[in-house]
Amino acid sequence: MFENVYDVIVVGAGHAGSEAAAAAANMGSATLLITMNLQNIAQMSCNPAMGGIAKGQIVREIDALGGYSGIVSDTSAIQFKMLNKSKGPAMWSPRVQSDRMRFAEDWRLMLERTPNLDFYQEMVSGLIVENHKVVGVRTSLGLEIRAKSVVLTNGTFLNGLIHIGDKNFGGGRAGERAATGITEQLVQLGFESGRMKTGTPPRVDGRSLDYSKMIVQPGDEVPEKFSYSDVTKPLTHQRDCHMSYTSPLVHDLLREGFDRSPMFNGRIQSTGPRYCPSIEDKINRFATKDRHQLFVEPEGWNTVEVYVNGFSTSLPEDVQFKALRSVEGFEKVKFFRPGYAIEYDYFPPTQLKHTLETKLVRGLFFAGQINGTTGYEEAASQGLMAGINAALQVQERDEFTLKRNEAYIGVLVDDLITKGTEEPYRMFTSRAEYRTLLRQDNADLRLTPKGYELGLVCEKRLKRMEEKHSKAEAFVEFFKDTSVQSQDINPILEVNNSAVVNQSGKLFKIFARPNISMEDIRKIDSVEAYIQGHDLDKETIEQAEIQVKYSGYIDKEKNNAEKLNRLEDLKIPSDFDYSLMKSMSTEARQKLEKIKPRTISQASRISGVSPSDVSVLLVYMGR
The missing domain is CATH 2.40.30.260 (Elongation Factor Tu (Ef-tu); domain 3)
Incomplete structure (x- = not known):
């Protein structure tokens, strides 16, 4: 049935597996997506929604890199909300309420239209490993399917056990059986495993x-x-x-x-x-x-x-x-x-490289809840990265990773592999020390060029992004170069209870005031004329406004990051009293008290201790 050797086999067709299969196939790799039930591709096992705080940024990043989650979220949406609009743009997070059945259907149809992608329905019961290198999978029917790399995205199915009151029974999801065999083999190969729990409402x-x-x-x-x-x-x-x-x-x-x-x-x-x-x-x-x-x-x-x-x-x-x-x-x-x-097996992600390839077995990648994360978005982003790197490895191309200052995806992967996790990991804006840089509105500017280089983004999208970027930058320069007379701007300042000016000044300085909006500044004839003359759309205008109004915050954020790097090896007294730090999160205080890190560097790697918590710690230490 499977005479040829696949480049990539993806095990599991949840959010991680679907993104992994799409990425590998779109990069030209012969890919097989194998799952226990093809009717449940990209099933929303829990809430029927995508995005939310920090998660919405991840979906936009996936889309900017050429993944499918953003498109399917749009085509299956029944409601859209931009959360946290009352806060700064670093906190704005898109979220959609989804049509659960349409979401899964649209994902399947998109995958079926993806070239280089085959499908097979059966349970994978084990891996074929030779000389510490994965060379295929073995199914419950005894089939051996050979491959150059394998991505495991097993979700909650590995020895899944469902609990309702005093009843419990095996299952990876309500109405579906658990997957067996893989955990036991991985443990024999030297992997450390653990158990996690999640739940769902009626x-x-x-x-x-x-x-x-x-x-x-x-x-x-x-x-x-x-x-x-x-x-x-x-x-x-x-x-x-x-x-x-x-x-x-x-x-x-x-x-x-x-x-x-x-x-x-x-x-x-x-x-x-x-x-x-x-x-x-x-x-x-x-x-x-x-x-x-x-x-x-x-x-x-x-x-x-x-x-x-x-x-x-x-x-x-x-x-x-x-x-x-x-x-x-x-x-x-x-x-x-x-x-x-539901309880299920996971593998502490400190056993992975930044590419999500395992350290013990070459060509074997883990993505999603198998790594101890929770959430569709976190899983999908890992699947995308694992699928990309599996394809790159087979094609003998350089690996692809993202830094913490480049994407929330970079923060997620770095947190997992350097800190590990003892509880289901969920992304928050507070986990990212560069969150003013990693906004939902600029994910395309940050990542579309990378998606294009990988072969996942078409030239048309790249050019559209470049046009948006150049127009936004030119608009910002317009504000820096253009002066406004006091008699023209003071009426606007008075209405907004902002201090009037006594002489003409640059628009950039006026617009940077927190209580002056784009709607206000467009009352200046030269601003509105520029917008109309250069045919600026809503996205470009918003991008320029954020760059003007938050330039100081962005510069300050970069400086703070540099200071933090210089203080990484600062020693923490062994008798330090963490209970005094009321402005630190409860989770951080609990974990710091339990682990008692010796240095700031060690503290920053503890799961649940965010960069902002480390900053609080530095302040209390007089730094």
Whole structure:
């Protein structure tokens, strides 16, 4: 059945596997995507959404490099929101609510249209390794398929165990069997493995909900889109989400099932995601809180299935049902399926190189939850990088990596391989010390040239990006070179409660003021004339505005990074009291107290200690 040797075999067709297969195939490598069920390609196992804080930046970076996640997010979107618009642009993060069925369908169709890509449905039960080099895979039917490189993207399927109350059964996802054999072989080869946990909330029948008792959560009035390509368009109409709250009664009803909860009775001993805790974990850890938010999210344009975001749980199904019926708007709720927790094997990512190739076996790459991460976006970005490097290795080309100051993807990979992780890793803007540089609006400027060099981005997209860049730079220079008379600018300054000027000055200095917007500055005739005369679009105008208004922050960020590098070997006193640092995150304080690093360099490599936490530490040490 498989007479030829593939360049790349990708095992698993989730978000990581799909991006890995697309990247390798689009780079000209003969690629096989093998998965247990071809009907579940790029399945959204948990929430039906893409993007969010820091995650939206990752999706834009994937798109800028030529990946598919941004395009599919646009074609399957039912709502778009730009989060954190009230904050600075380094925090702006795009997010879409997705049609779950359309998302998976669009991914599959895009993959089927990708040249050099074959598909096969079966479970991979082992690897073929010769002289510390992977040379293929072995399936559950005993087939041996040869390849020059293999990318493992097994998600939660490696010895997956599903928990609902005091019941548990093998499975990689509800309704799907677990994958066996790979973990055991990798351990025999010398790999270190561990167990992690994640969970998901119940899905309910939207027809049984009373939305009049909930708070409406609409999308943006003028929605944008993820992809920089011209193959997608912004939404013209959207579906609303809704929000409700738990209550003390709901919490009491949930506590009644704690003795049957696998989280509290010892059945689950692996670590779950700190920043996406189950509802029972929330009411246990935050016992003084009377209520928690629940986001009621439709699963698509036409389906009545609803995702109850914030109610992730592994409690018995009868407890879930009874408690949820006490939530406002859920009094008559009907379940489609209960929530559950799942435990699965992972491999500490310190066993990987920056390319995501394993150190022990040449040609073998890991991507996604097998590396201890959580989230579609984190998985997809790893899949893209692993697929790229698998193809480059086969083609005997130089490896491809991203630095921390080049992309959130670079931060993610560097964190994983240098710090490792003992709990499911999730990306946040605070993890990136260069986040003012790594904005969602400039991902194309940062990464499209790299995608073009790899052969993943077409020349048309590159030229469009170069035009946007040159126009934005020229617009910034216009502000630096153009003066404005006091009588022309003072009326605008007065309206915005900004100090008036006594003489003419450069527009750049005026525009850099925090309370002067582009809308204000366009009231100056010369500015509006420039915009119209050079046919500047919204993206270019926004890019120039950010460069003007945040130039000082960007310069300061670069200087701080240089100082941090000079202080990397600074010794930390062994009796240092981390509890004094209230401005540091709780996670960082806990881990620093536990590990007690000897130097700043060691502290900065601890998972959960962000660059901003290290800066706080330096301040307390008088540096």
